[in-house]
Amino acid sequence: MRVSTSVPADVAGADPTGASALPVPRAVQLRARLGASLRAYVALTKPRVIELLLVTTVPTMVLAAHGWPSWWLLVATLTGGAGAAAAANVLNCVIDRDIDQVMHRTSGRPLVTGAVTPRAALVFGFALTVLSLAWLALVVNPVSALLAGAAILIYVVGYTMLLKRRTPQNIVWGGIAGCVPVLIGWSAVTGSVGWAPLLLFGVVFFWTPPHYWPLSMKFRRDYAAAGVPMLPVVADDRKVVREMVGYTAAMIACSVALGPVGGLGWVYLASAVGLGAWFGWSVLMLLRRADDPSRGPLRAIGVFHRSITYLTALSVAIVLDVLLPF
Known part of the structure; x- marks a missing residue:
């Protein structure tokens, strides 16, 4: 006699087709939704772009300090700089969502897929702007905060709103925003440029x-x-x-x-x-x-x-x- 070793569907909680599957606990559903939402908001900040910007900040601070700067100042500057860059990237996504929808490379961005609404992204971008600049002004120094604010304006207004859709040299002058982190890093250590x-x-x-x-x-x-x-x-x-x-x-x-x-x-x-x-x-x-x-x-x-x-x-x-x- 052949003995079956399979688990009965009513014991397993579901038949092979999943027709009688047990309901997913509400807490699990909530965690999944929160995780998806968090990933969408992080994607709006363009983490890989931020990473490249910060690559130039650390060596500038080391050069300005003629050695390794204090860990607190380094972390504080990178935190504020990353927040300012994230703010600019989020606002860029809000303004460029019509372009992102057309381009295959950017068609999966959260504002295109509907994972985040434009209003929510705009609030997120402005909140990051205020928090990052306040952080730099209070924890690092006002010069670094002013430079970060200038970078946000150049990228969001200068590049995204004025240059990107009007001139082939858009990335040349709009790219100035990506150069500012070296000035932020230097000013964080010396207070000047x-x-x-x-x-x-x-x-x-x-x-x-x-x-x-x-x-x-x-x-x-x-x-x-x-x-x-x-x-x-x-x-x-x-x-x-x-x-x-x-x-x-x-x-x-x-x-x-x-x-x-x-x-x-x-x-x-x-x-x-x-x-x-x-x-x-x-x-x-x-x-x-x-x-x-x-x-x-x-x-x-x-x-x-x-x-x-x-x-x-x-x-x-x-x-x-x-x-x-x-």
Whole structure:
């Protein structure tokens, strides 16, 4: 005789089709809804963008302090800076929700899917703005708070509302907001701004076009469908890449000049020259492919990924040069 080892449906609480499944406890449903809502609000802040912005804040603070700054000041500055960046990103999502709905890359954002309402997102964005600026003013210093407020205005009003839909140079000038964290980091330590952070500002400013335009080249159809005149939408690949070469050269010049101006040694200078040559070569190779399509696909997205590696490695080089005992 064959004995069945299966569990009867009435004991298990459900038949194989789930027709008589036990109701999910209300507490479990509530936790699931709260978790989904929390994830949606976090997504509005664009955490990966915030992470990249903060990468430049830490080395600037180390350079300003000529060593490792106090942990309290570091955490306080990063907290306020992250809050300000999150506020700008949330307000950007509110304003750009019509664009996000058209673009495939952004069609899953919470305001498009309905996971968060525009009104709730607007309140969230303004609350983050007030809290982050108040935090920086009271816990760090007023200069850092003013700089963070300026960054929010530049990104939300200057870039999102005025430039993004009107000019192919939108990301160039709108990218100024992404350069401000280095000034915030420096002012958090010194209470002022000097030549060294301005050169770091220049590095990030000139880095932005060769970082973002390759991504725009990959998604140019999305931007065209949304009516956003990114340079890769309105110009051919050769023009775009030639401008990238110019910005890259200026970026490398600022990074090398930072060495003597910031009092950095051979560790940083060797890194700045090596990283600049590596990234510059990748942009030049992209230009060769743009000038001669027979060399194969453009593959601009590779430059986008290398730009992130470049900025991260340069930031690490600053920290190592300051902290190493030689």
